[in-house]
Amino acid sequence: MDFAGWPLLALLAGPWGLGLLTALARMRDLPALEGVPARGAAPRVALCIPARNEGKDLGKALDSWLAQDLPGLRILVVDDGSTDGTPGILADRGARHAGRLRALRNDHLPAGWLGKNHALHLASQQPEALEAEWLLFADADVQAPPDLLRRAFAFLDEHPADLLALVPAVDTESFAERVFLPWAFLGFLVAIPFRRVPVPGAWAHCGIGAFTLVRRVAYDAVDGHAGAPMEAIDDMMLARRVKLAGFTNRVALGGPGLHLRMYHGLGDLVRAMRKNALAFPVLVPLVPLGLAGVLGASLAPVLLALAGHPGAGAALWAGVPAAMAVVHRRLTGRGPDWAWAFWPVNGFLMACGILWALGDRVRGVNHWRGREVRL
Incomplete structure (x- = not known):
């Protein structure tokens, strides 16, 4: 028996197997x-x-x-310099729901802020938000479905917390x-040990852009x-930061009712990785290792076959979509997608995003939605 390919089998199939079992x-x-x-x-609630x-x-x-059936809800939307149809949509909804929704226009980003953070800060300082619990x-x-907030607060009645993140279903249309x-x-699931999130002193924490509900007192702290x-x-x-301050963080499933289409096509996907892939400065020197990792992980089925383990390569190629199907069913209520068979190409998409992000970091900027911010 030829044992030359066994180290590669252990290096590639071992982490993948552990990762898939962890995600499930x-x-x-x-x-x-x-x-x-x-x-x-x-x-x-604001x-x-x-x-x-x-x-x-x-x-x-x-x-x-x-349409939320929570009477105490007020909605604040910060139009952060939009040049598309956003202002018109806000004007229409604001006129029809003046008692519940208010829009603010902001055309100036102060130095030392990223756009989204500044927009959320502006919203949090409005009277409706300052009065909210x-x-x-x-x-x-x-x-979100109409009963989502009432269900979230019912969950908090049973499982008290100061910050609750809900995991949404993600709608996908383009290939x-x-x-x-x-x-x-799957990578998100591997990264976040949900059982550890509410444990005081544990490193695990979770906030999600689709739904992060936080007590005003914890936010101010x-x-x-x-x-x-x-x-x-x-x-x-x-x-x-909320958890380090001594407050309790929890995470729960919001999908399939809570859902969003995160990106519209390939360009949006790569631009998002451009913004987030190297969010932490410590990652910049690790780019060569990161590129090798994402490409090696994505090409693992092919590498295993070339190393004399075609069965292991085929099992991995099929095993990833199988795990995706289990997760996707619980998250969205939908079945598997034939497009998942092409998952090895994802390493190349990630590599493009990482390299684009690296170019921005070398120039000392963060880029998102047509705006560059000096870091």
């Missing part, structure tokens, strides 16, 4: 919101939404939040979205977004 276990551990609770006292050129999705998202931060493309996003979600104005991964780092 953590998806199982993710608690779900319960059914529709009885109507009780309605806490005061929903803060940053919007920059979100005309494709903003209307549907706002309509879903305006809870702040909800959600991206401008997120849609690139269908191949990449369910695969990338860490100086809110003003406490980390240049943090690109603002949702996760807000959860980290």
Whole structure:
């Protein structure tokens, strides 16, 4: 028997096998919101939404939040210099729902801020938000069922927390979205040990751009977004700072009712990686290792076959979509997608995003939605 390829088998198949089992276990551990609770006292909630050129999705998202059956909800949308149809959508919804929704226009980004962080900070300082017991931060493309907030507060009644993140379902339409996003979600599951998130003193924490609900007192205790104005991964780092301040963080399943289309096609996907792939400066020197890792992991089935283990390569190629199917079913309620068979191409997409991000970091900028911010 030829043992020459066994080290490569252990190097590639071992981590993949452990990762897939971890992802499946953590998806199982993710608690779900319960059914529709009885109507009780309605806490005061300020929903803060940053919007920059979100005309494709903003209307549907706002309509879903305006349909929430929580009387204490007020919605604040910061139009962060949009040049598309966003202002018109906000004017229309604001006129029809003047008592519940208010839009603010901001055309100036102060030095030392990223755009989204500044927009959320502006929203959090409005009278409606200052009077609220809870702040909800959600991206401008997120849609929610009418009972979502009541169910979230019912969950908090049973599982008290100061910051609750809900994992949404992700809608995918283009081929690139269908191949990449369910695969990338496996990585999210591996990275976040959900059982450890509420444990005091544990490193694990979780904030999610689609839905991060935080007590006003906890938000103020860490100086809110003003406490980390240049943090690109603002949702996760807000959860980290809140937890380090001694508050409780929890995470639960929001999908399939809570859902969004994160990106519209291949270009959006790569531009998002350009913004986030090297969010932490410590990652920049590790780019060569990161590129080798993502390309090696994606090409693992081919490398295994070339090393004399075609069976292991085929099993891995099929095993990744099989794990994606289990996760996708619970998250979205939908079945598998034939496009997942092409998951090895994702390494090349990630490599493009990492290299683009590296170019920005060398120039000392962060780029998102047509805006460059000096780091």
